Amino acid sequence: MQLLETIKTVGVLGAGQMGGGIAQVAAACGLDVVLVDASIDIAARGKDRIGAVLARLVDKGKLPADARETLLNHIRPAAAPEDFAPCDFVIEAATENMDLKVALLRRCDAALAPGKWLASNTSSISLTKLAAATSRPDRVVGMHFMNPPPLMKLVEIVRAVQTSDETHAITKALAIKMGKTTTTSRDAPGFLVNRILLPMLCEACFALQEGVGTPEDIDTGAKLGLNHPMGPFELSDLIGLDTVLAIADVLHRETGDDKYRAPTMLRNLVAAGWLGRKTARGFYRYDENGNRTGASQGASRFPPPR
Numbered sequence: 001m002q003l004l005e006t007i008k009t010v011g012v013l014g015a016g017q018m019g020g021g022i023a024q025v026a027a028a029c030g031l032d033v034v035l036v037d038a039s040i041d042i043a044a045r046g047k048d049r050i051g052a053v054l055a056r057l058v059d060k061g062k063l064p065a066d067a068r069e070t071l072l073n074h075i076r077p078a079a080a081p082e083d084f085a086p087c088d089f090v091i092e093a094a095t096e097n098m099d100l101k102v103a104l105l106r107r108c109d110a111a112l113a114p115g116k117w118l119a120s121n122t123s124s125i126s127l128t129k130l131a132a133a134t135s136r137p138d139r140v141v142g143m144h145f146m147n148p149p150p151l152m153k154l155v156e157i158v159r160a161v162q163t164s165d166e167t168h169a170i171t172k173a174l175a176i177k178m179g180k181t182t183t184t185s186r187d188a189p190g191f192l193v194n195r196i197l198l199p200m201l202c203e204a205c206f207a208l209q210e211g212v213g214t215p216e217d218i219d220t221g222a223k224l225g226l227n228h229p230m231g232p233f234e235l236s237d238l239i240g241l242d243t244v245l246a247i248a249d250v251l252h253r254e255t256g257d258d259k260y261r262a263p264t265m266l267r268n269l270v271a272a273g274w275l276g277r278k279t280a281r282g283f284y285r286y287d288e289n290g291n292r293t294g295a296s297q298g299a300s301r302f303p304p305p306r
Contacts, residue, residue, distance in 0.1 A: 003166070004173040008032060011090035013081060013104060015046025017240070017278060018121055019093035021149030024050045025178045026091075027074035028150075034087055036078045043077035050075065053150075081107035089174060091143055093121040096246040101125060102133045109134040117167060119143035123194050123243065124250040127160035127187045137162035141171045144191065145180075147239055155180040160187050189254035194247050198260055201244055204232035205263040208283075215283045233283035234292075237276030241283075245270050 008031065012023045015037040023033045023046070037043040051072055057063035081104060084090050090108050094100055101120060108118055118140045120130055131140035142158025155175040159168055168184070175182045185191040190198060204218050213221070219231020236244050245267065251260035269275075269282060276282030277290045285293045 003170050004177060007088040007170070007174060009034065009087045009089075010174075011036065011081075011084040011087035011108070012093060013037075013084075013090065013108065014093035014095075014121075015043045015077070016093070018145065018147060018149065019091075020046045020050050021147070022091055022093055022121065022145055023047075023075055024053070024071070025145075025149050025180075027071045029178050031074065031177075033075045034078050034083055035075055036081060036083055040077055040079040043079065047072065047075050047077050082111045084108055084111045085113070087112065087116065089117045089119065089170075091119045091121055093145075096123060096125065096243055096250075098125050098129070101130060105130055105134055105140075109136060112136075115139075117141070117170060119171060121145055122158075124190050124247040126189075126254075127158050128162065131160040131162045138164040139167050141167050142185075142187070142191070143171055143175065144193070146193070153179075153181050154193070155182050156191055156193055157182050157184045158187055158191050159184065190247065190251045190260075195251070198244070198248050198251055201232050201236050202248055202260065202263055202266070205236075205266050208233075209263050209265045237282040237284055237286075239276070240278055241266060241275045242270050 010026045010031045011034045012019050012026065013036050015035050019035070023035045027033050035043050035046055037046060054063060054068040054071065058065050058068050090112060092101060092105055092108065094104050101122065105118060105120065112118065116139070118134060118136065120127065120142055121144055122142060123144055127140065127142045131137035134140055137160065140160055141163050142156070144156040144158060146152035146154045157168065157171050157175065172182050183192060189195065207213060207218060208215060215233045219233050222228045222231040230238070245262050248260055248262040252262070273279060274281045277286050280286045287293055
């Protein structure tokens, strides 16, 4: 706990759905946050989205207006990883691409003072490889928040081969400070959660591709028959179909197991740019607030059940 008290400022790299959510969670527990994206304008828009989410909570009476302002005052948009110099702990939440993450983590590594920590929110990429690209491999760790971070209780901590016991302990303590429950995984493809999840998401897509049922039928079956809070297509749209595909490809490539192979339909939707809620179109259509408009694409795009 004494070591945790040295963490006053957290850097978050990526102001999108995941990074913005992580920034919100960090600021909510009183930490100062430096929020970085490809430009300061993009980072500022990320902060604005957090403000809009909090404003809706205020309107519903779930958050005092002054608490919203206090939280937002903890978040400072910035333009580049070099702005992480004053940070004690940086969490990378960039696109699920190995080359991109390596390049960004090297810039974060160069900006941070010795003795500070680097975490990646990667959902499938090897932490050992990411750690090896830095000058502080023992202080690199996976801190995989579930989507959306403000609502989901779990943080999956992933230990690279090089991750020290101290780094694991400080990461766990930080997650608990943010109000999260943690699990720990060793560095293996997909870690714990996605290793279990991806075969289900892919199999649901294969069932749809083969015309076994509509998206609504399959989602209803999962929710009411398996007691899942969301169906596989609702969840895939929330995660982002590009991210689902990237994780499936990593698992398939790293394990060689065909249970992780990505369906053609998933590849086609990503190729079309229909990535789920963030593009207002995926397995379902969405309005500007991310609410389903009620009609799936099943009627015209997917084969009918036989």
